[in-house]
Amino acid sequence: MxxxxxxxxxxxVISTVLMLTRLNxxxxxxxxxxxxxxxxxxxxxxxxxxxxxxxxxxxAGAIMVLFLFVIxxxxxxxxxxxxxxxxxxxxxxxxxxxLAVILILEVVYLARGASAGLGTGAxxxxxxxxxxxGPYIIGVELASMLLLAGLVGAYHLGIRKTExxxxxxxxxTDEGRADTGGDLVLAGTDRSARTT
Amino acid sequence: MITWLWxxxxxxxxxxxxxxxxxxxxxxRAVTALGVGSIGLSALVTVLxxxxxxxxxxxxxxxxxxxxxxxxxxxxxxxxxxxxxALSLLMLLVVTCVGFLxxxxxxxxMFEDESYSRYFAYMNLxxxxxxxxxxxxxxxxxxxxxxxxxxxxxxxxxxxYRDPANGRAARKAFIVTxxxxxxxxxxxxxxxxxxxxxxxxxLMQRASVQWASGSTYALVATLLLxxxxxxxxxxxxxxxxxxxxxxxxxxxxxxxxxxTMVTAGVYLIARTHVLFTLAPAAxxxxxxxxxxxxxxxxxxxxxxxxxxxILAYSTVSQIGYMFLALGVGAWQAAMFHFFTHAFFKALLxxxxxxxxxxxxxxxxxxxxxxxRKELPVAFWTFLAGGCALAGLxxxxxxxxxxxxxxxxxxxxxxxHPTLWIAGMVGAGLTSLYTFRLIFRVFFGxxxxxxxxRPGYAMKVPLVILAVLAVAAGYLKEPxxxxxxxxxxxxxxxxxxxxxxxGSEMIAGLLFLAGLYLAYLFHLKKRNLSNALVAxxxxxALDEWWFAGWGFDWLYDKAFVQPxxxxxxxxxxxxxxxxxTGIARVADASYRVLSRTETGRVRWYATAMAAGSVLFIAIxxxxx
Amino acid sequence: MFSLGLTGLLVRxxxxxxxxxxxxxxxxxxLAFVVGGSRWHQPDGQVMFVFILAMAAAEVAVGLALVxxxxxxxxxxxxxxxxxxxx
Numbered sequence: 079m080x081x082x083x084x085x086x087x088x089x090x091v092i093s094t095v096l097m098l099t100r101l102n103x104x105x106x107x108x109x110x111x112x113x114x115x116x117x118x119x120x121x122x123x124x125x126x127x128x129x130x131x132x133x134x135x136x137x138a139g140a141i142m143v144l145f146l147f148v149i150x151x152x153x154x155x156x157x158x159x160x161x162x163x164x165x166x167x168x169x170x171x172x173x174x175x176x177l178a179v180i181l182i183l184e185v186v187y188l189a190r191g192a193s194a195g196l197g198t199g200a201x202x203x204x205x206x207x208x209x210x211x212g213p214y215i216i217g218v219e220l221a222s223m224l225l226l227a228g229l230v231g232a233y234h235l236g237i238r239k240t241e242x243x244x245x246x247x248x249x250x251t252d253e254g255r256a257d258t259g260g261d262l263v264l265a266g267t268d269r270s271a272r273t274t
Numbered sequence: 275m276i277t278w279l280w281x282x283x284x285x286x287x288x289x290x291x292x293x294x295x296x297x298x299x300x301x302x303r304a305v306t307a308l309g310v311g312s313i314g315l316s317a318l319v320t321v322l323x324x325x326x327x328x329x330x331x332x333x334x335x336x337x338x339x340x341x342x343x344x345x346x347x348x349x350x351x352x353x354x355x356x357x358x359x360a361l362s363l364l365m366l367l368v369v370t371c372v373g374f375l376x377x378x379x380x381x382x383x384m385f386e387d388e389s390y391s392r393y394f395a396y397m398n399l400x401x402x403x404x405x406x407x408x409x410x411x412x413x414x415x416x417x418x419x420x421x422x423x424x425x426x427x428x429x430x431x432x433x434x435y436r437d438p439a440n441g442r443a444a445r446k447a448f449i450v451t452x453x454x455x456x457x458x459x460x461x462x463x464x465x466x467x468x469x470x471x472x473x474x475x476x477l478m479q480r481a482s483v484q485w486a487s488g489s490t491y492a493l494v495a496t497l498l499l500x501x502x503x504x505x506x507x508x509x510x511x512x513x514x515x516x517x518x519x520x521x522x523x524x525x526x527x528x529x530x531x532x533x534t535m536v537t538a539g540v541y542l543i544a545r546t547h548v549l550f551t552l553a554p555a556a557x558x559x560x561x562x563x564x565x566x567x568x569x570x571x572x573x574x575x576x577x578x579x580x581x582x583x584i585l586a587y588s589t590v591s592q593i594g595y596m597f598l599a600l601g602v603g604a605w606q607a608a609m610f611h612f613f614t615h616a617f618f619k620a621l622l623x624x625x626x627x628x629x630x631x632x633x634x635x636x637x638x639x640x641x642x643x644x645x646r647k648e649l650p651v652a653f654w655t656f657l658a659g660g661c662a663l664a665g666l667x668x669x670x671x672x673x674x675x676x677x678x679x680x681x682x683x684x685x686x687x688x689x690h691p692t693l694w695i696a697g698m699v700g701a702g703l704t705s706l707y708t709f710r711l712i713f714r715v716f717f718g719x720x721x722x723x724x725x726x727r728p729g730y731a732m733k734v735p736l737v738i739l740a741v742l743a744v745a746a747g748y749l750k751e752p753x754x755x756x757x758x759x760x761x762x763x764x765x766x767x768x769x770x771x772x773x774x775x776g777s778e779m780i781a782g783l784l785f786l787a788g789l790y791l792a793y794l795f796h797l798k799k800r801n802l803s804n805a806l807v808a809x810x811x812x813x814a815l816d817e818w819w820f821a822g823w824g825f826d827w828l829y830d831k832a833f834v835q836p837x838x839x840x841x842x843x844x845x846x847x848x849x850x851x852x853x854t855g856i857a858r859v860a861d862a863s864y865r866v867l868s869r870t871e872t873g874r875v876r877w878y879a880t881a882m883a884a885g886s887v888l889f890i891a892i893x894x895x896x897x
Numbered sequence: 898m899f900s901l902g903l904t905g906l907l908v909r910x911x912x913x914x915x916x917x918x919x920x921x922x923x924x925x926x927x928l929a930f931v932v933g934g935s936r937w938h939q940p941d942g943q944v945m946f947v948f949i950l951a952m953a954a955a956e957v958a959v960g961l962a963l964v965x966x967x968x969x970x971x972x973x974x975x976x977x978x979x980x981x982x983x984x
Binding site: 114120141148182206214225228229 | 899901905906909911913914920938940942946947950952954961966969
Binding site: 180181187 | 883891
């Protein structure tokens with residue numbers, strides 16, 4: 079079982095590295111999802127099936143999908159890759175890498191002498207649930223309030239004042255849409271009939 | 275009668291206050307009545323008290339009148355009290371009577387001046403302060419009067435304040451005497467902390483009990499008192515202010531700088547004579563200071579051109595004689611010389627005022643001449659005063675007093691032949707410069723023509739003073755016995771080699787020699803004096819003595835220039851710089867810190883990460 | 898992993914990447930918690946992870962809404978362009 083842990087861990091680390099160095103956002107996002115799934119496997123090995131499932135479903139499933147939605151909505155375009163290239167100069171890695179290395183060393187120093195024994199026996203969802211509704215009940219309530227706040231905030235921040243009418247798209251694409259029936263608004267008009 | 279003592283200073287003080295407050299609105303006559311009248315009344319009261327004092331002396335030859343306690347702090351309760359004994363009575367008589375005559379003179383002298391009332395206010399204030407100084411039974415009223423006369427001297431020297439030179443002279447006088455005042459105050463502190471009282475008679479008693487002869491405390495205290503007295507009385511090293519003080523009106527010069535204020539130092543030393551007898555070294559210092567000053571001033575007077583400056587240096591020289599007398603222990607001789615000097619010096623100054631007025635404000639004696647026929651009253655009175663100053667044997671008062679001092683310089687316990695020689699040389703010099711002055715001004719061809727003649731208010735005081743200058747000498751014996759009650763008599767210690775008559779003879783010969791030399795150089799063959807000045811050595815000496823032996827130059831280089839340099843260096847005020855420095859540091863740090871506020875998220879994140887990394891490292895290292 | 902996330906946060910200029918690196922960091926923190934809980938046989942580690950997850954979700958929601966707004970306002974996703982609180 080240990081081997082699985084290390085392999086999954088390695089995959090997680092590698093895919094995180096790859097994520098950081100991609101020029102295309104969507105590629106990076108996909109790498110991130112891989113990393114998260116690898117971590118989920120790690121959780122399974124550690125004997126935490128509940129959390130593993132949660133990670134896969136919520137984190138990789140919901141949150142990353144949300145990312146994808148936003149990226150697609152922003153409609154970034156082709157030139158983003160070039161911009162990324164010029165932003166990612168080699169020299170820029172120096173300082174942060176230094177800090178990261180120091181941090182790693184510190185953590186390693188702290189963690190030395192800890193016995194490396196993977197946990198025997200899984201802690202199933204039942205125990206987690208008991209813990210959640212027992213001593214941690216307050217945390218649960220607070221988390222729900224947090225989620226509510228997040229919901230309301232996201233909604234409010236997402237409002238855009240529309241000064242111009244909703245027509246962002248140029249007319250020819252509208253027609254294209256109307257032809258294929260994808261545009262619900264202009265479908266059914268005989269505009270396309272005119273051009274032909 | 276004697277209880278009217280408090281009236282003597284109060285009358286001029288009240289008059290001064292009234293004139294200050296209302297003087298500009300009162301007519302000239304009223305101001306004159308107040309200003310002159312108050313002094314006149316004081317003089318009258320003084321004379322009455324003196325008569326009573328002499329005929330029916332109070333117990334212990336002294337009378338104390340306490341007016342009240344000044345302040346009460348801890349164990350320190352100085353009183354405002356008046357102490358009348360022979361010494362203070364004598365000085366009081368001189369101050370009030372001579373002051374009265376001078377005020378009468380001033381009424382006419384200053385009549386056309388626009389600040390007439392201000393002048394009388396200051397003069398009355400001065401007389402009031404001087405009287406408080408003289409009468410104080412405690413060193414604190416003495417200090418009060420001391421400071422008061424200093425202030426009035428400043429005000430009166432700079433009376434014509436519109437001319438900046440007068441202001442400078444006034445400031446110089448004030449600052450130089452201030453140095454002396456500081457020394458005196460330190461002496462007062464010392465006396466109080468050591469002896470626990472400032473009451474003069476108690477002080478004397480405790481000092482003679484507590485301090486052995488030659489004790490360091492006595493030495494230090496008396497040296498400081500000497501410095502203070504030297505400041506007020508214009509002796510070395512603080513004599514530089516008196517010649518410049520002649521910038522004030524002539525009645526002021528007569529009153530303050532001839533007869534009264536400059537003798538305050540003499541009074542101080544005479545009052546605290548017990549302390550000086552306890553410190554023989556200091557007493558010798560007094561004598562040396564006196565001898566050196568009288569010579570220095572005598573030589574300087576020989577070269578001056580301005581008539582008032584000659585008289586100023588002459589005053590410095592004569593007070594040197596008084597200091598010399600005090601230094602050798604001839605206390606009564608010093609006071610006697612003060613007595614006579616007040617008369618003839620005031621007379622000379624008033625005469626000089628008449629002359630200056632007459633020749634349209636011309637001060638230089640080389641531009642005057644032949645005034646003998648033009649101003650007869652001035653001439654005869656001036657001659658009387660000049661002979662008194664030079665010491666015409668047997669007739670004038672100056673002869674009696676000065677020769678007494680010179681004799682005591684030989685024979686008194688503190689005396690020394692060198693001091694005697696100094697006194698003799700000084701006498702010769704005095705005669706020389708006095709007759710130089712007289713021959714130049716009154717004899718010879720007419721110089722500047724006479725435009726104004728003096729009125730009665732100016733002539734009468736001259737005549738009275740001339741009579742006194744001659745007659746006062748005959749009061750020598752009664753005066754000395756009178757003073758015996760408050761000052762110790764001097765015992766003649768050194769006999770043999772010289773008798774008193776012998777000394778007097780030599781002095782008389784020197785008088786004649788001076789007279790003849792002056793006649794030769796300044797009347798008969800005037801070109802001889804010009805030749806003397808043109809000669810190289812003579813010319814150099816002339817310049818050096820003219821500048822007061824270089825003391826002004828010395829003080830300028832040693833004190834004034836460094837102080838001005840320091841003030842310039844500190845122009846940006848280093849104390850202020852500390853505060854502005856704080857502000858500037860805050861400003862600089864603001865500038866530095868505001869550059870870290872870039873608005874960029876990654877920068878902030880880096881900073882946070884670095885900070886936490888560092889923090890963890892520190893924690894790890896320490897634990 | 899945490900350091901990697903930190904590095905990514907500091908290096909990338911695209912706002913999306915910044916948020917993604919942030920997610921990585923949160924994830925690894927949660928991983929540490931779970932490992933701890935597993936080591937000492939307590940459910941507390943997993944409980945903590947659940948909380949972290951909830952918080953991450955809320956944060957992503959709000960953050961992405963902000964990203965949308967920023968894009969509309971500044972027309973770019975450059976982190977350095979949003980530095981108006983300067984000085």
